[in-house]
Amino acid sequence: MAEQKDTIAFSDELKAYINEWKHKEGNLIMILHKVQQEFKYVPREAADIVAQMTDVPLAKIYGVLTFYHYFKLKKPGKFNIQVCLGTACYLKGADGLIEELENVLGIAEHEVTEDGLFSIEPVRCVGCCGLAPVLVIDDEVYGKVTKDQLPGIIAKYQ
Amino acid sequence: MAVTNYILVCGGTGCESAKADAIYQNLIHASQTEGVSETVQIVKTGCFGFCEQGPIVKILPEDSFYVQVKPEDAEEIIKEHVVKGREVKRLLYNKDNSKKHAKVEDIQFYQKQFRIVLRNCGFINPEDINEYIAREGYAALEKVLFEMTPDDIISELKVSGLKGRGGAGFPTWLKWKFTKDIDDPVKYVVCNADEGDPGAYMDRSTLEGDPHSVLEAMTIAGYTTGANKGYIYIRAEYPLAINRLKLAMEQAREYGLLGENILDSGFSFDVDIRLGAGAFVCGEETALLTSLEGNRGMPKPRPPFPAVKGLWDQPTVINNVETWANIPVIILRGGEWFAKIGTEDSKGTKVFALTGKIRNSGLVEVPMGTTLREIIFDIGGGIANDKEFKAVQTGGPSGGVITKEYLDTPIDYFHLQELGSMMGSGGMIVMDEDDCIVDVTKFYLGFTVDESCGKCSPCRVGGRTLYNILDRITKGKGEMDDIDKMRSVGHAMTKASLCGLGQTAPNPILSTLRYFEKEYHAHIKDKKCPSGKCKELISYYILADKCIGCAACARKCPVAAITGERRKIHRIDQDLCVKCGICYETCKFDAIYVG
Ligand SMILES: Cc1cc2nc3c(=O)[nH]c(=O)nc-3n(C[C@H](O)[C@H](O)[C@H](O)COP(=O)(O)O)c2cc1C
Ligand code: FES
Numbered sequence: 001m002a003e004q005k006d007t008i009a010f011s012d013e014l015k016a017y018i019n020e021w022k023h024k025e026g027n028l029i030m031i032l033h034k035v036q037q038e039f040k041y042v043p044r045e046a047a048d049i050v051a052q053m054t055d056v057p058l059a060k061i062y063g064v065l066t067f068y069h070y071f072k073l074k075k076p077g078k079f080n081i082q083v084c085l086g087t088a089c090y091l092k093g094a095d096g097l098i099e100e101l102e103n104v105l106g107i108a109e110h111e112v113t114e115d116g117l118f119s120i121e122p123v124r125c126v127g128c129c130g131l132a133p134v135l136v137i138d139d140e141v142y143g144k145v146t147k148d149q150l151p152g153i154i155a156k157y158q
Numbered sequence: 159m160a161v162t163n164y165i166l167v168c169g170g171t172g173c174e175s176a177k178a179d180a181i182y183q184n185l186i187h188a189s190q191t192e193g194v195s196e197t198v199q200i201v202k203t204g205c206f207g208f209c210e211q212g213p214i215v216k217i218l219p220e221d222s223f224y225v226q227v228k229p230e231d232a233e234e235i236i237k238e239h240v241v242k243g244r245e246v247k248r249l250l251y252n253k254d255n256s257k258k259h260a261k262v263e264d265i266q267f268y269q270k271q272f273r274i275v276l277r278n279c280g281f282i283n284p285e286d287i288n289e290y291i292a293r294e295g296y297a298a299l300e301k302v303l304f305e306m307t308p309d310d311i312i313s314e315l316k317v318s319g320l321k322g323r324g325g326a327g328f329p330t331w332l333k334w335k336f337t338k339d340i341d342d343p344v345k346y347v348v349c350n351a352d353e354g355d356p357g358a359y360m361d362r363s364t365l366e367g368d369p370h371s372v373l374e375a376m377t378i379a380g381y382t383t384g385a386n387k388g389y390i391y392i393r394a395e396y397p398l399a400i401n402r403l404k405l406a407m408e409q410a411r412e413y414g415l416l417g418e419n420i421l422d423s424g425f426s427f428d429v430d431i432r433l434g435a436g437a438f439v440c441g442e443e444t445a446l447l448t449s450l451e452g453n454r455g456m457p458k459p460r461p462p463f464p465a466v467k468g469l470w471d472q473p474t475v476i477n478n479v480e481t482w483a484n485i486p487v488i489i490l491r492g493g494e495w496f497a498k499i500g501t502e503d504s505k506g507t508k509v510f511a512l513t514g515k516i517r518n519s520g521l522v523e524v525p526m527g528t529t530l531r532e533i534i535f536d537i538g539g540g541i542a543n544d545k546e547f548k549a550v551q552t553g554g555p556s557g558g559v560i561t562k563e564y565l566d567t568p569i570d571y572f573h574l575q576e577l578g579s580m581m582g583s584g585g586m587i588v589m590d591e592d593d594c595i596v597d598v599t600k601f602y603l604g605f606t607v608d609e610s611c612g613k614c615s616p617c618r619v620g621g622r623t624l625y626n627i628l629d630r631i632t633k634g635k636g637e638m639d640d641i642d643k644m645r646s647v648g649h650a651m652t653k654a655s656l657c658g659l660g661q662t663a664p665n666p667i668l669s670t671l672r673y674f675e676k677e678y679h680a681h682i683k684d685k686k687c688p689s690g691k692c693k694e695l696i697s698y699y700i701l702a703d704k705c706i707g708c709a710a711c712a713r714k715c716p717v718a719a720i721t722g723e724r725r726k727i728h729r730i731d732q733d734l735c736v737k738c739g740i741c742y743e744t745c746k747f748d749a750i751y752v753g
Contacts, residue, residue, distance in 0.1 A: 017593060019326075025470070026452040033394060033433050067454040068435030070394050087554070087587050088513035089355030099738075103716075124436070124605075125356040128172045128208025129511060129521035139309060141175030141611055 008026060014038050015053075016132060022054045028064055030127050040080075041072035069124075077112045077119030079157045081137050086125030088132040097133055098122060100147045117158065163198040163240050164218040166280065170205030170363055171398050173212040177229050178202070181310040183214055184232030192236050201289075204279040204367015207521035208267050210483070211251060216262070216280070223262055224249040225321040267518050270537055274507050275360075275483040276523045279367030284402050287409035289365035290370040296415050299374050300485035303423040306489075308338055308382045313486075317493030319505035324350055324478030325556065325582050326440075327504075327571045330485075336465035337383040337473045346386035346469045347376050347427075348450070348476040351392035351399070352434050354441035356605065358585035360509040361479035363521055365392070365399035368483065369406035373416060375485035379475050380427040388429040389469070391450050395436065399474030403431060403437060438555070438658050443476050445611070455612050457657035478583065480509055500638070501527030504570035508581065514551075514588035517542045524569075534588060545590035549673070553582030555602045555609075556662030558669025559595070578669040582660075594691035595674040596681050599666045600628040606663040617660025620651040624667060632692040636682040639673065693737045695751060702727050704749035711741035711750065 010018075017034050021027040031054065035046050051058040065071045081097050083089075098109065101120050102141055105113055112119040128134050131143025135153075142153060167182045168174075182202050189195040205565045206214045211225035215235065222245050226234065231249060238244045251265060262268055272281075282289035290296070313679045315331035337345055349372055353361040365372065376388045392400055407429055410416035418426045432450050440455040447469045449455035468474025483516055484506060488496045497505050504526040509554040510533065513519050517539035524533060530550060534540065541547050549559040558579035560567070567573050571581050589598065603625040612618045624647055627640050648664030655661045671678065679685050687695040700711075700720075705727045712720040712728055719735045722728030730741070 003746060026450050028452040029435055029449065030433060033435070049678075063454055064452070069438050070434075070436030085356075085552070087585065087598075088519075088600065089357075091514050091593060091598070093588065096739075124354075124438075125358070126171075126364065127353075127359040127362045128175055128209075128514040129357050129359060130172050130212065131176065132513060132519075141171075143172075 008033075008039070008043060010046070010049060011038060013074045017048065018053050028054070028056060028061065029068070031130045032065065036071060041075050044073075053128070063116070074110075075112070076121065078117050079137050080121055082121045082126070083124045084124070084128075084132070084134040084136070085122045086129065086132075088125070088129035089134055092132040094133040096147060097135065097145060097150065100150050103155075104150055118154070121155075140141060161197055161199045163199055165200045165235075165240075166203045166216040167200065167205075168206050168212060168214040168280065169202035169284075169398075170209075170279075170366055171359070171396075172205065172209040173214060173539045174398065176213045176564075178213045180229035181215065181227055183233055185215075185231050185236060185673050186375055188233045188236035188528070189240065192241055194236065194240050198236075198240050201283040202285070203282060204284050205276075205363040205521060206280040207271075207276065207363070207523075208251075208265075208518065209521065210517070210519040211367055215249075219470070220245065221262055221368040221564050222246075223251050223265065225251040242350070247292045256408060257513050266539070267520065267522075267537055270528065270532055271523050272500075272507055272525050273523050274496075275480050275509050276367065276521065277487065278371065279363060282368070284369055285405055286417075287370060287406065288442070290368070294490060295370055295486075296374055296413075298489035299415065300421060301379055301489055302378050302381055303421060303425060308377060308384070311378065311382045311489070312338065314488060314493040318488045318496040319500075320481065320484055320488060320496065321571065321584065322478055323480035323484075323508065324743060325553075327581060330477065330481055331505050332704060333465050333477070334379060334382055336463070336474055337475045339387070339510055340466065340473045342473055346472055346474040347379045347383070347385045347388040348443065348464075348469065348474055349376055349390040349392075349482055350410055350443065350446060350449070350476055350478045351390055351396075353393060353396075353479070353583065354438040354439040354609075355583050355585045358511045358554060358583055360521060360584045361395050362399050364483050364509070365396070369403045370410065371401070371486055372482045373403075373406055373410055377416060377420065377484040377651060378485055378489065379477070381425050384476055385473075386427050388427065389450055390431050390444050391434060391440075392428060392431060392468065393436070394433040400431060400433070408432075411433050437611070438605070439657070441613045442657050442659060445657065446476070447474065454611075457502075457659070459656060464661055480584070482647075487597055488668050499568045501568060501572075503572040504581075505624070508569065508584060510584045510586040512538050512586050512588070515545060515590040515593070516540075516588040526570045527568040529566050529568055530560060532585065533569070534565070540589070541588065541590050545592065548589045548591055548593060549595070551579075551587040551589065551598070551666075552585065553580035553662075553665070554585045555605050556580065556658065556665055557582045557585075558665050559673060560587075561673045566607055566609075573583050577720065578665075578672050580665070592689050592691070594632075594687055595670050595677045596632055596687075597691045599670045600625065601633055602666040603628055603663070606659060610659060610663075613653075613657035614650045614660060616654035616718050617656065617663065620647050620655075621660065621663050623647050624664060628667070631678065631681045632687070633694040634681070634685045634692075635747065636678075638682055639677075640682065641675070641678060645671065686753075698731055698735060698739070698741060699735065699751045699753065700728050701749045701751050704747050708745070708747075710743050714744045716740065 182678040320330045440449045445455040445457040464474045509523045607621045707725040719731045
């Protein structure tokens with residue numbers, strides 16, 4: 001069992017969820033959501049386990065995973081900074097926020113900082129358009145964000 | 159002790175993220191320490207709509223409307239307002255300090271609104287079924303189960319003139335009738351809560367503020383069409399709405415309003431939730447159903463329409479959240495009542511998410527036929543920062559722009575389409591003089607190219623071609639025949655694409671070419687971006703008569719492109735400048751010129 005350290009384990013809750021859902025129709029997306037909730041992304045090994053537990057071919061699972069933007073195949077930073085690029089936020093300069101974040105953190109969109117702490121993820125409308133431009137870190141929403149505020153916001157998580 | 163004050167705290171996502179929950183907790187805490195917890199009832203409600211001024215707290219019976227409330231304000235609200243009966247004046251909304259007491263009816267934002275869909279948003283606690291029932295909730299369900307036949311319901315809907323609010327505007331009664339008339343034991347009812355239009359959040363707020371209205375309506379559709387199972391397909395990005403729906407479903411089941419043998423009528427109907435996963439195309443009904451089945455969300459050619467052959471190939475009624483929310487009211491008040499609201503072409507109301515460069519961003523519900531001017535200038539308070547209105551975009555990535563000349567157009571399906579835009583789901587995005595039309599159009603095309611599922615080539619290849627041309631133009635590399643090229647590729651996509659996404663993706667281009675062709679010419683011929691947004695086409699200069707040599711810009715310039723002695727006029731080295739605009743934002747003397 002030399003591979004041991006790479007393998008991942010599903011929590012009992014996740015296993016129970018999959019067992020409950022595997023007989024329902026149209027379950028795959030729901031199961032993958034639950035997996036991503038547990039790991040913050042869908043690791044390859046997790047997809048394997050889902051395939052085994054549900055008898056759905058791995059190819060179909062990846063077909064679904066790659067179709068939907070919501071599913072992540074790469075591990076995000078501990079704090080994933082979601083920058084809204086919906087129309088309202090775009091008009092209020094969200095693209096500038098992304099540029100500035102890239103400068104401050106030294107990474108591009110969808111990359112993770114070396115210390116594994118931060119990643120930048122552009123997202124589409126988080127539904128707080130009245131607060132545009134908006135960014136979300138760990139479910140905390142920052143509204144009417146300006147470039148100057150970014151270093152301060154990042155510092156809170158360092 | 160009797161309750162003398164009701165405190166309503168906005169619990170919509172916008173306010174919630176701006177600390178509404180902390181306000182709510184602090185209010186409860188303060189009411190306990192002040193010993194008034196028995197006489198005030200503190201409730202978290204759905205979105206008030208006036209998001210610009212959130213978080214919002216409303217107190218009844220005085221109808222005091224507190225805006226931009228902070229968690230720290232909770233104690234004062236309890237001590238002053240509840241205990242001493244004195245309004246906390248500094249928190250009241252008053253736009254120009256002219257009025258001391260801003261009641262809800264005094265606020266212009268609400269004056270032209272008419273609420274059917276949002277009737278309960280901001281009034282009830284969406285997590286308590288009793289509050290919904292107290293405002294005639296589930297009365298429509300009871301009425302149809304015991305007093306109406308499926309045909310009665312369909313004719314009531316026909317009289318009402320209700321059309322789908324998800325974008326296409328298809329008559330709701332007809333859809334229901336198609337499904338009803340098919341003899342099949344297995345049928346489905348689906349709620350489209352995928353709300354993919356970026357910059358729109360009407361459906362989210364409805365579900366967060368009044369989840370039972372959708373459940374009630376879906377059950378009515380089940381009874382009408384002979385379906386016993388419903389699904390709500392909702393974006394995973396809407397956790398608050400999902401939780402409130404789940405809670406509502408549990409409570410409805412407990413009360414016998416959902417599940418087996420509803421209200422002892424013999425009719426059974428239940429609802430399940432399925433999550434979307436961030437694919438815009440899944441808002442399109444055939445793609446949505448494919449996704450609901452657990453697959454990649456690819457659209458299918460229509461016909462057959464879902465009403466005939468939908469989920470797992472069974473007859474399926476699919477409607478948008480807002481369409482659903484109208485149904486119980488139509489049943490209770492009657493189709494004729496509903497048909498009196500609105501225009502010849504479009505009945506009832508429409509909810510819009512008013513955003514962009516507008517003073518009062520928020521959710522507004524107005525009768526069909528209200529003009530754009532009324533929405534933008536009366537309700538929305540006009541353009542923020544006293545800038546000039548340029549255009550308003552409706553219909554999201556499938557829609558188009560409307561300019562100043564057409565602000566008095568009454569809003570309905572027909573008129574918007576005549577102007578080359580569309581109703582869409584209700585996103586209304588206001589642009590000002592600083593927004594570049596070509597850039598915004600590129601934004602929309604970037605969105606649809608990103609979201610194209612890739613199944614059909616007109617959309618996959620055409621969309622990419624259009625995006626590349628726009629990209630060239632914004633970089634000063636466009637040529638005049640690009641305009642004709644865009645038109646012809648666009649028309650081809652409209653005709654040949656498989657689903658609505660590709661068919662409508664060129665609309666932002668065709669519509670902006672119709673009204674702003676000159677702005678395209680400026681980019682192509684003069685290599686200029688008139689609004690100063692397209693970086694490759696602008697340069698920053700320092701105006702000699704305004705620069706005082708404070709060197710603030712030079713200190714902030716990330717590439718040290720600005721030089722000059724202190725107290726002398728500075729200059730920008732154009733070869734070094736990366737056009738980040740920081741100097742422009744920094745200068746306090748308007749000495750930086752963009753051209
Ligand atoms: C690309 C595309 C995206 C769509 N997105 C949505 C959406 O997010 N929400 C919605 O309700 N309808 C959306 N629709 C419209 C649906 O296909 C369908 O018309 C609607 O769900 C029918 O409900 P209604 O008759 O109540 O409007 C979209 C259509 C297209 C072509
Ligand atoms: S566009 Fe950013 S929250 Fe809606």
